[in-house]
Amino acid sequence: MGNIATSFGEQIKRLEERGMNLDYDQEKVKEILLDIGYYRLGFYWNPFEKNRKHEFKDGTKFSDAVSLYYLDVDLRNLLLKCLNRIEINFRTKVVYYVSNVNKNSPTWFIDPKVISSDFINSIELHYNDDFKKNNKTIKLHHKKYINDKYAPAWKTLEFFTFGAILKVFKELNDTAIKERISNLYGIQNLQKFINLMETIVYVRNVCAHGGVLYDLKLPKSISAIPDINFNSQNRCSLDDSMKVILYILGKISDNRKLDIEKEIDKIFSEYSDNEVINNIIATEIGYRKINS
Incomplete structure (x- = not known):
């Protein structure tokens, strides 16, 4: 996300652009991001990234990162x-x-x-x-x-x-x-x-x-x-x-x-x-x- 603070909407958009399946409704995703944090959750979706551009492997689900x-x-x-x-x-x-x-x-x-x-x-x-x-x-x-x-x-x-x-x-x-x-x-x-x-x-x-x-x-x-x-x-x-x-x-x-x-x-x-x-x-x- 660089060195600029981002809103939940921007965070969600970035995840979708990178290929993540947000398999919760948007309000639930926001709730989780506010509870755990985008940056901290990044440690747990890292195994699902396929390249240095932080693009996700096919089929990567938001719920799997949360489960991890x-x-x-x-x-x-x-x-x-x-x-x-x-x-x-x-x-x-x-x-x-x-x-x-x-x-x-x-x-x-x-x-x-x-x-x-x-x-x-x-x-x-x-x-x-x-x-x-x-x-x-x-x-x-x-x-x-x-x-x-x-x-x-x-x-x-x-x-x-x-x-x-x-x-x-x-x-x-x-x-x-x-x-x-x-x-x-x-x-x-x-x-x-x-x-x-x-x-x-x-x-x-x-x-x-x-x-x-x-x-x-x-x-x-x-x-x-x-x-x-x-x-x-x-x-x-x-x-x-x-x-x-x-x-x-x-x-x-x-x-x-x-x-x-x-x-x-x-x-x-x-x-x-x-x-x-x-x-x-x-x-x-x-x-x-x-x-x-």
């Missing part, structure tokens, strides 16, 4: 539940094990005996005036203990992002603690465990910021481990990522993992009669029915 959008929404909402459970579990393990090994260093996240100097030197990225002001527990701690530069780890890390917690984990000096935590998730190789957690953090960030999921491609391949049966060789797709999330979730709660597997199957099965969406599920997402 809602497939993304359903997956995002479901995965966020899993990712939140994993984040809390991982944070709890890091705080518990490191704090109990370093009982005399409650603020061990800035202790050079515990964590790398690189992390300590960058602590202001995580623990600054905004951090203290925006988190009630931290704010109350500094109000009560006015001479403390930092609150204890079990308070502080509760408000670190998932990515920051993983960074703390990677920067720990004690390899034995890291291996102990990795082993709790069934991974003996520490670097492979870090790779899996980096995958989970990446997907979490995409989901948390409303990113597009169906064509997700990881910046680097997931480490191969015997317990995960990946469908693709490059191990970079959304399906590959979901397998990692389910694997780690299963180490926390096998029942929850089974529930989520059923919910994933249910989401995809809702599109079993739509050949166009089914093709995207297979080729872009890389999904194969669990246990099929």
